[in-house]
Amino acid sequence: xxxxxxxxxxxxxxxxxxxxxxxxxVHAIMHAPLxxxxxxxxxxxxxxxxxxxxVTASVVDRHVLARGSQEKVxxxxxxxxxxxxxxxxxxxPTCTSSILQEDLQNFVNRASQESKxxxxxxxxxxxxxxxxxxxxxxxxQVIKFYMEKFEKDKTIPQIKTSQxxxxxxxxxNLTFHVQHDLAExxxxxxxxxxxxxxxxxxxxxxxxxxLLPQAWFNxxxxxxxxxxxxxxxEKKYSMPYINTSPIGIIQTAEFIRQIQDILNSKNLNVNxxxxxxxxxxxxxQSAWFSRSIDCQNLCGKTAIVFGDAxxxxxxxxxxxxxxxxxxxxxxxxxxxxxxWFRSEVKNFCQEVIITxxxxxxxxxxxxxxxxxxxxTQMERHIGKRLNIPCGVISAPxxxxxxxxxxxxxxxxxxxxxxxDLIYNSFTLGMEDHLLEIFGGHDTKxxxxxxxxxxLWDTEANDQLKKIPGFVRGKVKKNVEKFAKKNNLKSITIHxxxxxxxxxxx
Amino acid sequence: xxxxLINESKIQNLTFECETGNYHTFCPISCVAWLYQKIEDSFFxxxxxxTCGYFLQNALGVMIFAEPRYAMAELEEADISAHLNxxxxxxxxxxxxxxxxxxxxxxxxxxxxxxxxxxxxxxxxTKLETELGIPxxxxxxxxxxxxxxxxxxxxxxxxxxxxxxxxxEKKKKEVSNTSKNLILFGSIPSPVAYxxxxxxxxxxxxxxxxxxxxxxxxxxxxxxKDFVCGVxxxxxxxxxxxxxxxxxxxxxAPFPIGPDGTRAWLEKICQVFNLPPQGxxxxxxxxxxxxxxxxxxxxxxxxxxMGDNLLELSLARFFIKCGMIVYEVGIPYxxxxxxxxxxxxxxxTCLEMKTFLPIIVEKPDNYNQLDRIQDLKPDLxxxxxxxxxxxxxxxxxxxxxVEFTFSQIHGFTNAKNILDLVLKSLxxxxxxxxxxxxxxxxxx
Numbered sequence: 001x002x003x004x005x006x007x008x009x010x011x012x013x014x015x016x017x018x019x020x021x022x023x024x025x026v027h028a029i030m031h032a033p034l035x036x037x038x039x040x041x042x043x044x045x046x047x048x049x050x051x052x053x054x055v056t057a058s059v060v061d062r063h064v065l066a067r068g069s070q071e072k073v074x075x076x077x078x079x080x081x082x083x084x085x086x087x088x089x090x091x092x093p094t095c096t097s098s099i100l101q102e103d104l105q106n107f108v109n110r111a112s113q114e115s116k117x118x119x120x121x122x123x124x125x126x127x128x129x130x131x132x133x134x135x136x137x138x139x140x141q142v143i144k145f146y147m148e149k150f151e152k153d154k155t156i157p158q159i160k161t162s163q164x165x166x167x168x169x170x171x172x173n174l175t176f177h178v179q180h181d182l183a184e185x186x187x188x189x190x191x192x193x194x195x196x197x198x199x200x201x202x203x204x205x206x207x208x209x210x211l212l213p214q215a216w217f218n219x220x221x222x223x224x225x226x227x228x229x230x231x232x233x234e235k236k237y238s239m240p241y242i243n244t245s246p247i248g249i250i251q252t253a254e255f256i257r258q259i260q261d262i263l264n265s266k267n268l269n270v271n272x273x274x275x276x277x278x279x280x281x282x283x284x285q286s287a288w289f290s291r292s293i294d295c296q297n298l299c300g301k302t303a304i305v306f307g308d309a310x311x312x313x314x315x316x317x318x319x320x321x322x323x324x325x326x327x328x329x330x331x332x333x334x335x336x337x338x339x340w341f342r343s344e345v346k347n348f349c350q351e352v353i354i355t356x357x358x359x360x361x362x363x364x365x366x367x368x369x370x371x372x373x374x375x376t377q378m379e380r381h382i383g384k385r386l387n388i389p390c391g392v393i394s395a396p397x398x399x400x401x402x403x404x405x406x407x408x409x410x411x412x413x414x415x416x417x418x419x420d421l422i423y424n425s426f427t428l429g430m431e432d433h434l435l436e437i438f439g440g441h442d443t444k445x446x447x448x449x450x451x452x453x454x455l456w457d458t459e460a461n462d463q464l465k466k467i468p469g470f471v472r473g474k475v476k477k478n479v480e481k482f483a484k485k486n487n488l489k490s491i492t493i494h495x496x497x498x499x500x501x502x503x504x505x
Numbered sequence: 506x507x508x509x510l511i512n513e514s515k516i517q518n519l520t521f522e523c524e525t526g527n528y529h530t531f532c533p534i535s536c537v538a539w540l541y542q543k544i545e546d547s548f549f550x551x552x553x554x555x556t557c558g559y560f561l562q563n564a565l566g567v568m569i570f571a572e573p574r575y576a577m578a579e580l581e582e583a584d585i586s587a588h589l590n591x592x593x594x595x596x597x598x599x600x601x602x603x604x605x606x607x608x609x610x611x612x613x614x615x616x617x618x619x620x621x622x623x624x625x626x627x628x629x630x631t632k633l634e635t636e637l638g639i640p641x642x643x644x645x646x647x648x649x650x651x652x653x654x655x656x657x658x659x660x661x662x663x664x665x666x667x668x669x670x671x672x673x674e675k676k677k678k679e680v681s682n683t684s685k686n687l688i689l690f691g692s693i694p695s696p697v698a699y700x701x702x703x704x705x706x707x708x709x710x711x712x713x714x715x716x717x718x719x720x721x722x723x724x725x726x727x728x729x730k731d732f733v734c735g736v737x738x739x740x741x742x743x744x745x746x747x748x749x750x751x752x753x754x755x756x757x758a759p760f761p762i763g764p765d766g767t768r769a770w771l772e773k774i775c776q777v778f779n780l781p782p783q784g785x786x787x788x789x790x791x792x793x794x795x796x797x798x799x800x801x802x803x804x805x806x807x808x809x810x811m812g813d814n815l816l817e818l819s820l821a822r823f824f825i826k827c828g829m830i831v832y833e834v835g836i837p838y839x840x841x842x843x844x845x846x847x848x849x850x851x852x853x854t855c856l857e858m859k860t861f862l863p864i865i866v867e868k869p870d871n872y873n874q875l876d877r878i879q880d881l882k883p884d885l886x887x888x889x890x891x892x893x894x895x896x897x898x899x900x901x902x903x904x905x906x907v908e909f910t911f912s913q914i915h916g917f918t919n920a921k922n923i924l925d926l927v928l929k930s931l932x933x934x935x936x937x938x939x940x941x942x943x944x945x946x947x948x949x
Contacts, residue, residue: 001552001579001580001581001584001594001595001597001598002577002579002581003576003578003579003598004558004576004579005558005562005569005573005575005576006558006562007555007558007559011554011559012555013556014559032648033532033647033649034526034530034648034652035531035533035534035535035652036532036560036648037529037891038559038560038563038564040529041529041564041890042563044890044892044895045890048894049894049895050895050898050945051895051898051946052875056527057527059526059527060617061526061650062650065649076527083872095555095556095618096554096556096617096618096648099621099622100621126554126555127581127582127585128582398566463695466695466696493699494703497696500700501917501918
C-alpha cells in the first residue's frame with residue numbers, strides 16, 4: 001500500500017477513454033461501479049465539451065458481485081448499438097472490474113454477433129500501466145484491429161499521395177493545449193508543402209483509418225501517446241516516423257530537418273534551411289528575445305522543471321540552451337520513459353529525478369529554493385506555498401490551462417508563448433522581491449479609527465474566519481453595524497445569528 | 506423492537522417508478538471532502554485504488570493542495586494478490602498518520618476493491634485500535650452499494666454503532682433515565698448547526714448534541730430511549746442503526762430545507778416533546794416575505810431533477826411551495842419510511858399549490874431522462890456536471906446539483922441560498938438569451 005493523495009498520471013481506464021472519446025462515433029462502455037464514470041465530468045468541465053461524452057457505465061453492483069454480470073454487459077452494448085449507432089464500442093474494464101476476473105472477452109464475442117458496431121475489449125492491465133501508457137496501447141490496439149480488418153476486406157488504397165503527406169498520431173482529448181498545438185503544427189507543415197493526411201484519433205471517423213498507409217510518414221508530437229502506433233505502422237507498412245516534439249526553437253529546427261531527411265530519402269530533394277533561418281530570426285520573436293538586453297537578467301537564474309517526459313525535457317532544453325537559465329533539477333513522472341528522459345536532459349541540468357511522489361518534488365523545491373518552477377498543477381501549488389512563481393507546462397492541469405485564446409506550445413508561435421511564460425514567471429518573482437526590499441506598495445490606506453471599539457469574542461472571530469474571504473469584510477461590517485444599532489459592545493456567535501436573521505447580511 | 510414515531514397517513518397519490526440505474530453520480534467516498542472539514546480532529550484514510558484517488562483528486566479540486574486530513578491507502582498489485590499482509594500494511598500507514606497528524610480518530614473508508622477482495626477491515630481495525638491506542642471507525646462507502654451523499658450515511662452509521670460503547674461497558678449500566686435527550690444527526694456546517702440548535706432552544710428544547718460534532722471527542726453519548734432526529738434526507742442507515750442498535754427513538758419529520766420544511770421539522774419535534782410551537786408560523790411568514798423578490802422571478806418556472814444526491818425530494822417540495830412546477834424527481838435511492846414525512850409534505854404542498862404531483866424516479870436512466878428533457882423543455886434542469894454543459898449548449902438551462910450539497914441550505918435563513926443558486930442560472934439565461942444565440946450545439 002502507498003500513502004498518497006495526489007497522482008500525476010491517472011488510472012489506466014482514463015487513458016483508454018481519452019482515446020475512445022476522441023474518435024468520432026465511438027462509444028465506450030465501462031464495466032465499473034457507480035461513480036467511476038467521473039471521466040464524463042472532466043470532459044464536460046475541463047474541455048467544456050458541448051456534446052454528451054460517449055461513455056456509459058455498465059454498472060457493477062451487489063447483484064453483479066453475487067451472480068456475475070451475466071447478460072448485463074451484453075444488453076448494455078446492444079442497447080447502445082441501437083441508440084447511438086456507433087461504428088465501434090470499446091468495453092473498458094476498471095480497477096474494480098479487473099479483480100472480478102469476469103470473462104469480458106466472451107461478452108465482447110457474444111455481443112459482436114448481435115450488434116452492427118465492431119466491439120473491442122480494451123487490453124490494459126490496471127495495476128501495471130497508468131493513464132498515458134494505457135492511451136498509447138489502446139490507440140495501437142484500435143489501429144491494429146482496423147488495419148487487419150481492412151486488409152481482409154482489401155479496402156486499403158495501395159498508393160501514396162502524390163504530394164508529400166503525414167499522419168499525426170496521438171492528439172486526443174484532455175491533452176495539454178492540444179487544439180492550439182494542432183493548429184500550429186498544421187501551419188508549419190503547410191509552410192513546408194506537406195499535406196496532413198490524418199490526425200489520429202482527434203475527431204477521426206474510424207473508417208478513415210484505412211487511409212493511414214497512403215501518407216509518406218508519421219509524426220508523434222507527444223512521446224507519451226502515439227509511439228506504439230508509429231512503431232506498428234513502421235513495421236507493417238514501412239512508414240518512417242518522427243517523434244521529436246517541435247517545442248522551442250532548437251527542437252523545432254531539428255524536427256524540420258528530420259522531415260527534410262525523410263523527404264530527401266524519398267528522392268524529393270528539398271532544403272528547408274532558409275525557411276528555418278528566416279522563421280527563427282524574424283518570424284518567431286523568441287530567438288531575438290533571448291539575445292535582447294532584457295534576457296541577460298535571466299542569465300544564471302535557477303529553475304526546477306517537472307512534468308511529463310515531452311514537456312519537461314523540452315522546457316529543460318529551452319531554459320538552458322535558449323535562455324541561459326540554470327536548471328537545477330529536471331524531472332518527470334513518466335517512469336516508463338526513464339532512460340530516454342535521462343539521456344535527453346543530462347547535459348542541460350544539474351540533476352535528474354524520476355518520481356511519482358509529489359512530496360519528494362515539494363521537498364526538493366523547498367530545499368533548493370529556485371527562482372522559478374516550471375511544472376504541473378501540483379508544482380504551481382507548491383510554488384504558491386513557498387512563494388516561488390510557477391509556470392504550468394504539463395498535465396495534470398486544471399480548467400485554467402484549457403485556455404480559449406491561442407496558446408500553442410509547439411512550433412514557432414509556441415516558442416513565443418513559452419518565452420512569455422518563462423519571462424513573466426521570472427519577472428513576477430523579481431517584482432515581488434523588489435517590493436519586499438522597498439517596503440511594499442505605497443497604498444496610503446486611510447485607516448479610520450472608530451472611537452468605540454467593538455470586540456469580537458474568540459468563538460465569533462473563528463466563525464468570521466471561516467467565511468470566504470471575498471464576503472468576509474462585508475459580513476464583518478454588517479455585524480458591527482447591527483451591534484452599534486443595538487448598543488452592543490461585544491459580538492458573539494449569537495449576535496451574528498441575530499444579525500443574519502434580521503437579514504442585513 | 507423498533508419504535509418509529511409515525512402518526513401520519515400513508516402516501517396516497519404519488520407515483521414511484523424505478524429505471525435501470527444507469528445514471529451519473531459522484532462516488533460515495535466523496536463524503537470525506539466535507540466530513541474531514543466537519544470533524545476537526547479526524548483523519549480519513551480511503552483504502553482503494555488509483556481510480557478512487559484520481560476521482561478524489563479531481564473532485565476535491567483546490568482542497569487537495571491545502572494538506573487535507575485525508576489520504577489514500579493506494580492498493581497495489583501485491584495487495585490485491587495477497588502477497589502483502591493487509592494488517593501490517595495498514596499498521597504501517599496508520600503509524601505514519603498518527604506520528605504526523607496525531608488525530609483523535611481515524612476513519613477507514615472501504616471501497617469497491619476492499620469489498621471484492623474481502624479485506625476484513627473491521628477485524629483489523631479492532632486489533633490496531635488497541636495497538637496504536639487510537640479509535641478506528643470503519644465505514645464501507647463504496648460504489649457497489651451507494652451513491653454520492655450516502656457515503657456520509659455509512660460513516661455516521663458506523664459512528665452511531667461504535668461511539669461510546671466501550672465507555673459504557675466500563676461503567677455499570679445506568680438505570681435508563683427518563684429525561685429524554687434529543688440528539689440531531691447529519692453533518693452540516695457549524696453556523697447552520699448553531700442556527701438550528703438556537704431555533705430549538707427558543708422553543709424550549711435543549712439538545713444533547715450532534716452526530717457528528719466538530720470534534721470526535723464531543724459526540725454525545727447515546728442512551729436507550731434517547732430521541733434522535735435527522736437533518737438530511739440521505740441518512741436512512743444512520744437512522745436505522747440508531748433505532749436498532751442503540752435503541753433510540755426516531756422522530757420522523759420533513760427535513761429543515763426551506764422555510765416550510767424548517768417549520769414542519771421544528772413543529773414535529775415540539776409535538777414529540779409536548780411543547781407549543783410558539784411563533785413558528787410568524788417566523789415562516791416573515792421568511793417568505795423576505796424571499797419575495799426571488800419568488801417573483803421563479804414563479805411558474807418548471808424544474809427537472811435528474812437525481813444524484815438524494816436532496817431532490819426536499820428541494821422539489823420547497824420549489825413547489827415557491828410556485829415552481831416540478832416535472833420529475835430523479836433520486837438514486839428512496840427510503841420511503843425514513844422520508845415518509847417529507848413525502849407527505851410534498852403531497853400536501855402540491856395540493857395546496859394546486860399543481861400536479863411530480864413523478865418520482867428511483868435509480869433513473871440518464872439516457873431516457875435526456876429524452877424526456879428534450880420533450881418537456883423545462884426551464885431548469887438540476888443535474889450533475891457530466892450533463893450540464895451539453896444541455897446548456899442545447900439551449901437548456903441547468904444548475905449543477907453538487908452545489909446544493911456544498912452550500913448552506915438548512916434552516917430559515919438559508920432558504921435564500923437555495924434560491925440564489927436557482928436564480929443565478931435563470932438570470933444568466935435571461936442575460937444570454939438577449940443575444941439571440943440559443944443553440945451552441947449544431948450549425949444550422
